[in-house]
Amino acid sequence: MSLASLIATGTKVWLDGVAPDELQKNHEWGVTGATSNPTIVSKIIGRGHFDGRISELIGQGHTDDEVAWALNDELVESAQKVFLPAWERTEGNDGYVSFELDPLIEDEAARLDDSERVRRYLELGRKWAAGHRNRMIKVPASVAGLAALEGLAAAGVTINVTLMFTERQYQLARDAIWRGARHRKDGLRDFKSVYSVFVSRVDVYTEEHAPDLSPAAQGMVGIVNAKRVWRENQEFWRDKGLRLQQEIVFASTGVKRPGDPADRYVEAFAGGDIQTNPPATNEAVEKASKTYARHIDQMPSPDVVGEIDWKVDMVALERGLMAEGIEKFVEPQRALLRLIAQKRAAQLARGRRPSGPGPQHN
Numbered sequence: 001m002s003l004a005s006l007i008a009t010g011t012k013v014w015l016d017g018v019a020p021d022e023l024q025k026n027h028e029w030g031v032t033g034a035t036s037n038p039t040i041v042s043k044i045i046g047r048g049h050f051d052g053r054i055s056e057l058i059g060q061g062h063t064d065d066e067v068a069w070a071l072n073d074e075l076v077e078s079a080q081k082v083f084l085p086a087w088e089r090t091e092g093n094d095g096y097v098s099f100e101l102d103p104l105i106e107d108e109a110a111r112l113d114d115s116e117r118v119r120r121y122l123e124l125g126r127k128w129a130a131g132h133r134n135r136m137i138k139v140p141a142s143v144a145g146l147a148a149l150e151g152l153a154a155a156g157v158t159i160n161v162t163l164m165f166t167e168r169q170y171q172l173a174r175d176a177i178w179r180g181a182r183h184r185k186d187g188l189r190d191f192k193s194v195y196s197v198f199v200s201r202v203d204v205y206t207e208e209h210a211p212d213l214s215p216a217a218q219g220m221v222g223i224v225n226a227k228r229v230w231r232e233n234q235e236f237w238r239d240k241g242l243r244l245q246q247e248i249v250f251a252s253t254g255v256k257r258p259g260d261p262a263d264r265y266v267e268a269f270a271g272g273d274i275q276t277n278p279p280a281t282n283e284a285v286e287k288a289s290k291t292y293a294r295h296i297d298q299m300p301s302p303d304v305v306g307e308i309d310w311k312v313d314m315v316a317l318e319r320g321l322m323a324e325g326i327e328k329f330v331e332p333q334r335a336l337l338r339l340i341a342q343k344r345a346a347q348l349a350r351g352r353r354p355s356g357p358g359p360q361h362n
Contacts, residue, residue, distance in 0.1 A: 002263075002290045003029045003282060006270055009294045012094055014276040016251070018079040019044050022279045029286050032086040034079045035098040035160070035196075035251075035276045037138070041072050042332040046339060054343050064340045068333070072099070073128065080134050087134035092190055093244050098160045099128050100138040103329035106145075117144030122151050129157045136160040136194065140329075141169040142322065149173055153180025153193070160249065162196045163325045166318045170195055170229045174236060174246075192244045194274065195233065197226040198252035199265050201321055207257070209320070210312050217307045219257060220300050223268045224308055226250055227299060230272055247273035254278040263288065272296035 007013055007030050014033035015026045017040050026034075044050070050071055057067045079097040087095030104110055105120045112120070121144060125137045139145045139152065140163040152159055153176070161173040173195060181191045202222035206213060210221075230248045237246045253265040253275055262284035269275055271294030277285070299305060 002288045002292065003031070003286045005290065006266065006275075006285060006292045009271040009292050011270055011272055012247075012274045013282065014096075014249070014274055015282060016040070016254075016276045016278045018075045018097065019279075020078060023079050023082050026279070026282055027082050029282065031282065032094045033083050033096045033274070033276075035138070035249075036072070036076050036079070037100045037162075038103050038329045038332040038336065041068075041075060042336040042339075044075065045071060045336060051343065054340060055347055058340075058344050058347055064337050064344065067340050068336050069102075076135065077132070080132065084134055091243075092133075092192060095134050096136045096158070096160075096192075096194075097134065098136040098138045098162075100162070100329070101125060101128070103140075103326065103333045106140065106142055106326045107330045114144045114147065117142075118147045118151075121145060121148035122155075125152045125157050125159075126155055136192075138162045138196075140326065141165075141173055142326065146172050146176060149176040150180035153177045153191075154183040155180075156184050156186060158192050160194045160196055162251070163322060163329075164195060164197050164229075165202060165321045165325075166225070166314050167229055167232065168314075169318065170197065170232070174233070189243055191242060192246070194247045194249045195229070196249040196251040196276070197229050198321070198325070199223065199226050199250055199269075200252045200254060200256045201325070202317065204256050205317055205321055206312060209316070213311055214304075214307060216300070217304045217311075219260070220304060221308050221312055222252075223265070224300060224305055225314075226269070227272075227296065230269075230296065233273075245273070249274045249276050251276050254281050263290070267292060268295055270295045 003013060013031050014035060015022060015031050016035050018034055018036045023034060054067055057070055076097050076099045083095040083097060101121060101124050105117050121139060129135060129137050136158045138160045139148060141161055149159060159177060164170055177193050181188060184191060199222035202225055203219050206221045233248050250269045250272060255262060255264050262281055266275060266285055270292045
């Protein structure tokens, strides 16, 4: 019952995943939304549960890329149906499922310039958002991703800015979305945006790149950084008079340091906007029988915060974690396309020749 206690602090809990079995279990625990990404989809498809559907799509003449995105779309849409009642109950303030745009847009091997990347984000963002009430479109806080946000917001796309590590990225994303939102043809009544600040990856980074942090400060950088972004977001939107909340998503909340309790980040952000937690984290919290209290407003001592500001180079941190984050999304997408190509070859070998061509990036 601990997830219920966490939710009682005012935090919305989402699942970082769209596997059907996990969705149902988490929904029963009170989880009200979900997020997806290439890693998640690739793992689901890799388990073999959708082999029949893949064969069907191949047999219909679809390319490997079209098969991959059809499956992605179907998984996210299935999750949307689970959380649509939450979206309806809150009149659009909760109950969303996030759909990640093609990570190969950022693939260096594709040799796209920034203007072409922006064009692709705008095209695909509008395409995959169309007709979906409770779908958010995930756009990374890369140079091209940030440049596409104003146009997507103006087009009425509900956005989840992802791969965000610093206050600088948050400010650029927020300002671009707000500029675009004020040009929505349907006005601001249904305007909703969220900003996903990654947490545990920051602490993994500082262990390697800021090893001279004191024991009190090491492992706290992700928490301090995310809470600062949350506080600034609260202040920015306070006087805008909007019907729906513009919120921070605390992402990358699964612990990665040995010895840390499974709910280290969950507890630190209790009472904050939204936590999107991995399945294992939600399960550990649910089984813990723990009572949570609001901690989002609590910061470490001024000495610890001052030490972090002095010793951590946030410019280098953002650069390093963005490069790593993009590769962590690009490679699973490549792996998924290879998997589908293998299934196509196996189908050919069985004598059921598909009519469609091979890879063709969407």
